[in-house]
Amino acid sequence: MISALGPVASDLGANRVVRGVKIPHPCGDPTLDPAGDHALRVGLVKASLDALASKLDAARIFEAAR
Amino acid sequence: MSGKRLELRTFDVERVAFGERTALDGRTLTIDRDEIGVLAASDPAFAGVDVQLVRPGEAARIPQITDVVEPRVKSGGPGGVFPGLLSPVEPVGSGRTDRLRGVAVVTSGEVPWLGAKGLFVAHDSVLDTAGPGADLHPYAGLHLLVLRFRFAEGVDHEGYERAILLAGEKVARALALTAREAPPTSVETRELGRVDASLPRVVYAYQVQSQGVFLRSRLYGRILDELMPVLVHPNELADGALTSGGLGGHGAKLHTWMHQNNAVVEGLIAGHGSRWEFAGVVVHRGHYYLYEDKQRVGLRIAESAALLGAQGAVFTLGGAGNNVTEVMLAIQECERRGIKTVLITWEHAGPDGSDYPLPFAVPEAVAIVSTGNLDEPLSLPAMDRVVGDSAIRARPEIGGVPFPIDRAIVLERRTFYAGAANPAGFGRTGSVES
Numbered sequence: 001m002i003s004a005l006g007p008v009a010s011d012l013g014a015n016r017v018v019r020g021v022k023i024p025h026p027c028g029d030p031t032l033d034p035a036g037d038h039a040l041r042v043g044l045v046k047a048s049l050d051a052l053a054s055k056l057d058a059a060r061i062f063e064a065a066r
Numbered sequence: 067m068s069g070k071r072l073e074l075r076t077f078d079v080e081r082v083a084f085g086e087r088t089a090l091d092g093r094t095l096t097i098d099r100d101e102i103g104v105l106a107a108s109d110p111a112f113a114g115v116d117v118q119l120v121r122p123g124e125a126a127r128i129p130q131i132t133d134v135v136e137p138r139v140k141s142g143g144p145g146g147v148f149p150g151l152l153s154p155v156e157p158v159g160s161g162r163t164d165r166l167r168g169v170a171v172v173t174s175g176e177v178p179w180l181g182a183k184g185l186f187v188a189h190d191s192v193l194d195t196a197g198p199g200a201d202l203h204p205y206a207g208l209h210l211l212v213l214r215f216r217f218a219e220g221v222d223h224e225g226y227e228r229a230i231l232l233a234g235e236k237v238a239r240a241l242a243l244t245a246r247e248a249p250p251t252s253v254e255t256r257e258l259g260r261v262d263a264s265l266p267r268v269v270y271a272y273q274v275q276s277q278g279v280f281l282r283s284r285l286y287g288r289i290l291d292e293l294m295p296v297l298v299h300p301n302e303l304a305d306g307a308l309t310s311g312g313l314g315g316h317g318a319k320l321h322t323w324m325h326q327n328n329a330v331v332e333g334l335i336a337g338h339g340s341r342w343e344f345a346g347v348v349v350h351r352g353h354y355y356l357y358e359d360k361q362r363v364g365l366r367i368a369e370s371a372a373l374l375g376a377q378g379a380v381f382t383l384g385g386a387g388n389n390v391t392e393v394m395l396a397i398q399e400c401e402r403r404g405i406k407t408v409l410i411t412w413e414h415a416g417p418d419g420s421d422y423p424l425p426f427a428v429p430e431a432v433a434i435v436s437t438g439n440l441d442e443p444l445s446l447p448a449m450d451r452v453v454g455d456s457a458i459r460a461r462p463e464i465g466g467v468p469f470p471i472d473r474a475i476v477l478e479r480r481t482f483y484a485g486a487a488n489p490a491g492f493g494r495t496g497s498v499e500s
Contacts, residue, residue: 003359004355004356005357005391011426011427012422017358023388043416
């Protein structure tokens with residue numbers, strides 16, 4: 001789950017949480033230029049794939065590379 | 067905390083009527099309707115105003131409320147009521163203040179849509195002064211002077227919001243000025259004087275809503291949208307340093323009246339010196355979009371409480387939704403510092419009350435008082451009188467779909483009903499475990 005409120009998401013039972021940007025725009029940042037926003041989105045997708053591929057013993061919040 | 071001493075003079079009002087002159091005679095308040103109308107509608111944001119009276123317990127439905135204000139005015143000491151808005155920016159909370167009890171000013175009207183989207187839309191609401199809805203807010207027992215505005219074109223939402231706010235405050239001050247020559251019903255001196263050092267120190271962490279237009283609070287006139295937690299003396303609240311207003315989040319809205327008469331502040335003042343030492347109020351906003359900002363708010367509240375030497379902290383919520391996150395993080399930080407906490411909150415428990423009640427919680431939050439379920443549908447009977455138009459706008463984000471209110475209505479969510487979530491413990495609602 002990509003969420004701006006990582007601890008809230010894991011509190012509600014999501015095991016793999018990727019930290020999103022802000023509540024109104026978790027998967028992007030309108031303050032960045034198009035190239036920067038694209039790079040940010042790619043980072044979120046990569047972090048999400050890493051999260052899916054990770055073996056977990058407990059819920060974890062993943063940070064995308066920025 | 068000490069230093070501020072406020073003489074609060076209360077003038078009970080039992081009868082209110084329109085008449086030739088705005089004056090208080092004993093417990094009868096006469097209001098010159100034309101004079102008040104001219105004063106209320108003087109801002110160019112308005113095309114006019116309709117001035118109406120609603121009696122205590124009258125079967126009336128008041129739509130599209132923006133604020134409720136108790137008439138107050140300074141009659142001694144520095145500053146004036148509603149500093150930074152009606153009065154200069156001077157410290158308030160000391161000297162002498164006159165208040166009319168039993169009457170309140172209600173501002174209302176259908177604010178133009180202007181194509182707004184998302185959260186920052188003029189959301190309509192209703193408030194009943196009889197029937198089951200009357201138990202959900204503190205106003206049904208009061209005489210209500212309802213100002214229903216018509217709006218001029220060519221003004222933006224910021225302009226409407228500010229004009230409505232100032233109009234309610236101006237009229238409230240004008241009504242309170244009638245008390246000057248009359249004998250007060252009671253006089254109370256409020257100060258947070260020195261107390262027995264063995265008593266526990268308690269702070270009140272007071273969350274207000276301030277996210278953008280229509281979901282706003284102001285402190286000394288300054289918009290609090292970027293507020294970090296700030297320490298305030300309860301007497302400043304009594305003089306209108308903190309104001310509300312706007313057309314959103316009605317179920318959980320804190321009107322200016324609630325800041326002036328906050329039930330938690332009243333309780334903490336009543337027990338100051340006998341049960342605890344009331345160390346002050348930490349005003350803060352929730353609903354930040356960034357998790358780190360929520361952590362900053364939580365940290366600052368706990369650091370402020372620790373700096374005041376608090377052993378206990380009382381929390382209430384301003385607004386609904388993810389604003390509980392800031393409060394939960396503050397509770398966690400307080401408990402880690404050995405400061406015991408209690409939270410007074412609504413529940414987001416779903417229509418039948420069985421859902422997980424809060425969007426976020428921490429294990430340290432073990433003392434919670436529920437003021438009821440914000441998601442429970444509300445059935446309201448027809449009222450004899452509607453103090454406005456016969457319909458409000460549902461779905462404001464698309465410009466509004468007419469929702470008739472001149473009959474029995476069912477509100478699927480209580481966000482349309484002013485005060486329904488009882489945000490600072492005013493009403494008589496709660497919940498039972500089952």
